[in-house]
Amino acid sequence: MTLQVENLQVKFGSNEILKDINLSFSAQKLHAIIGPSGCGKTTLLKSLNRTLEMEKGYIIRGKVKLCGENIYEQRDAAMIRRKIGLVFQTPVALPLSIKENVLFAVRYLGERNKIKLQEICESCLQQAGLWEEVKDKLNRPANELSGGQIQRLSIARALAVSPEVLLLDEPCSNLDPASTQVIEGLLRKLATQLTIILVTHNLFQAKRIADVTTLLMNGQVIETGETTAFFNKPEQPATRDFISGLSW
Numbered sequence: 001m002t003l004q005v006e007n008l009q010v011k012f013g014s015n016e017i018l019k020d021i022n023l024s025f026s027a028q029k030l031h032a033i034i035g036p037s038g039c040g041k042t043t044l045l046k047s048l049n050r051t052l053e054m055e056k057g058y059i060i061r062g063k064v065k066l067c068g069e070n071i072y073e074q075r076d077a078a079m080i081r082r083k084i085g086l087v088f089q090t091p092v093a094l095p096l097s098i099k100e101n102v103l104f105a106v107r108y109l110g111e112r113n114k115i116k117l118q119e120i121c122e123s124c125l126q127q128a129g130l131w132e133e134v135k136d137k138l139n140r141p142a143n144e145l146s147g148g149q150i151q152r153l154s155i156a157r158a159l160a161v162s163p164e165v166l167l168l169d170e171p172c173s174n175l176d177p178a179s180t181q182v183i184e185g186l187l188r189k190l191a192t193q194l195t196i197i198l199v200t201h202n203l204f205q206a207k208r209i210a211d212v213t214t215l216l217m218n219g220q221v222i223e224t225g226e227t228t229a230f231f232n233k234p235e236q237p238a239t240r241d242f243i244s245g246l247s248w
């Protein structure tokens with residue numbers, strides 16, 4: 001599902017955080033957003049599914065279009081967040097069983113059919129690459145899992161409501177290299193079905209797994225392009241400076 005950002009501007013008070021952002025996120029691609037700390041990456045992600053509305057004091061202008069429809073003109077923000085899921089940086093296990101963590105939003109949306117719920121639970125844990133590790137302890141508390149497992153559980157929870165776009169804010173920043181590798185493989189697989197937008201501080205990660213990479217600086221898009229060209233032949237001096245020092 002294509003997500004189109006047009007002339008997006010976000011302010012907190014008089015502080016302009018995002019300045020006239022224009023970007024297009026194509027379906028079945030993994031898009032990485034990189035940039036220095038504080039440049040507005042998380043604010044951009046939150047603007048893409050109306051999570052920003054949970055904050056105080058923001059002003060937003062411009063459009064975010066999902067399949068041509070501006071999400072800010074739809075009445076039901078919760079439905080937008082179902083279609084455009086967001087996975088946060090810190091792995092979060094709700095104080096529930098593994099199974100109920102996956103089914104939390106599905107139950108909230110009113111699904112009661114036990115067979116359907118079981119199917120959703122299994123298929124989302126499969127997609128998140130966690131099924132084999134947890135299939136014999138679905139009723140155990142989720143906080144018994146490791147950080148890497150809980151991050152995959154968060155992804156399973158987001159997948160349970162069948163999103164069209166998945167936003168991830170530095171999902172590997174608290175994980176060890178082995179868990180990071182598992183999540184990267186999983187995101188590559190999910191990108192064959194969904195639009196994935198990944199904020200990462202790790203330039204190597206963007207280079208390894210993204211189809212398209214975007215550099216954001218001081219609330220502006222500096223450069224966006226196909227990942228190999230972005231890293232091997234950047235057009236903008238600021239991109240060259242930002243990625244300089246990396247040897248591949």
Ligand SMILES: Nc1ncnc2c1ncn2[C@@H]1O[C@H](COP(=O)(O)OP(=O)(O)OP(=O)(O)O)[C@@H](O)[C@H]1O
Binds near residue numbers: 012035036038039041
């Ligand atoms: N709710 C808020 N109220 C006021 N200012 C905010 C709010 N949320 C973010 N900001 C400001 O917006 C700017 C961009 O923050 P944001 O978290 O989007 O940057 P980032 O690029 O994701 O940073 P990092 O890489 O360090 O996570 C920062 O100056 C931050 O202080």
